[in-house]
Amino acid sequence: MERWTLPLLALAGIALFVLHLALGPVAVPWPALKDVLLGRPADPGHVTILWELRLPRAITAAAAGAGLAACALMLQTLFRNPLAGPSVLGISSGAALGVALLMLGAPLLPMLALPPQLALVAGAFAGALGVLLLMLLADRRVGDGHTLLIVGIMLGYLCSALISVLQAAGPPAALKGFVLWGMGSYAGVTNAQLAWLLVPVAVGLGMALLFAKPLNALLLGQEQAAALGTNVPRVRRTVIAVAGLLAGTITAFCGPIAFLGLATPHVVRGMVRTADHARLMPATILCGMVLSLLCDLVVRLPGQGGSVPLNAVTALLGAPVVGWVLLRGRRWSSSA
């Protein structure tokens, strides 16, 4: 099982990606799908549906799942807490606050000199980073993982409260867009915007893969990591920045997505049965893609009137995983 994890996950990812393209209100048969993707002459309706709607959405789903999962794994190791994740530690809420400031309070901000996509990413990144830095300060003071988690949840509430204030004061037209954004969706990213999502996520994933060694050292605790020659302060700063970049960018484009990041590393630990990041990180990235595509496929299930919001689907998947982790948390904290 362990040897086949990566190939199996990759295969599942490809299969789901293709399903994602083929299924929908308009089913695209396999030969037509092949023609469109290979650039051969095809039905113009199919071309539009695939290139303008389904392809960017599938790519967004894969990138967001991979990024959130990698982000969560880094945070779980950094805070030595199995329940850490972008949505739980208030990081998504921080990013949402950054976005709300831009979408609802935009006239106040000088950032409008930037292209709107960059401003959105920058706002979400700043919000995510702000919460992460506060969490780092809290981590130094409380030291205990569960207290820290509660601090994170409180920070999340605080951000949500500030967002509510902004909503009450903001222009009604922007409000509707913001509320829809808050339910989470992979549908909003157009081809033109895709690069703004993909480049930061690719950078973040690359860094996550390169950081397997220092993340492994952090498993032993900061002191032992330092005794093994790890530059702990620098590693912590870098991990925080990368986690903020991933969570911030993805939240900016897809809304705050609950549980997907947090749950994925646990599913992967169950499959590869190790805490070694050299093996855990690639599998987590692939598994994040798979689960994210799967969730969005459920969102897009054909034949129903209204669709289920993405956040409801990810919570349906993620909440039981969290419960399971709490019930058998012993393995995570056992010492060596």
Added chain:
Amino acid sequence: MSPALLHTVDLDVGHGARALVRHIALELRPGALTALIGVNGSGKSTLLRTLAGLLPPLRGHVHAGGHDLRTLSAPERARRIALVTPAPAATGLLDVRTLVAFGRHPWTGRLGRLAPADHRAVEAAMDMAGIAHLARRPVDRLSDGERQQVVIARALAQATPVMLLDEPTAFLDLVNRVRIMRLLRTIATGQGKAMLLSTHDLRTALDHAHRLLVIDRGHAWAGTPGEALRNGHLARAFERDGLVLDPVTGALR
């Protein structure tokens, strides 16, 4: 006598401005096991962390292999000095070999890939610590004693001339305490390592250590166990609240 692998010059250790132990002149020689003895809060852990370069000295210097620790980079330091602390680690899901291989971090590149020489060092370390048969076992399926052997193997894989251990026998039963102390003494003499370990277990320290470093009210004294018993250094360090140290057996009554 062979030159010291680690020595200190007029070293003061402590946190912030407050010195816990002053004027430490310590020499750790190859093949010698030194036990660091003192009551709780006397500064044993602080001293070990300062010797490992994780805390800055308040005054004075720590030299390892002819270099002042402060002139060495973190990986260079980690190739000379291994430190084992009792901090809990989130390593339950790792198998023994993977965890021991973390000891190669100071020697491997950016990605932590293990070269053939690294693999040989890991196997040798597991052999020496007597856990080769547990190589594929997850760490959380080990007994406390085995887990301590794994941590010692990790420090051995680090291939440092100097090994510092903070309370390696804490939380162990009597049999395992003696087993671990024997193992450490064998490693020190067999591998020519300079070993310093802190312990609360006076009896096993007196039985197994070549030398003692006694910390008493801010001062450090070094000598053989016999000297420590005869000249009253141990007695002064431990005789509190009417307790008396038997100068022959080292028992506290």
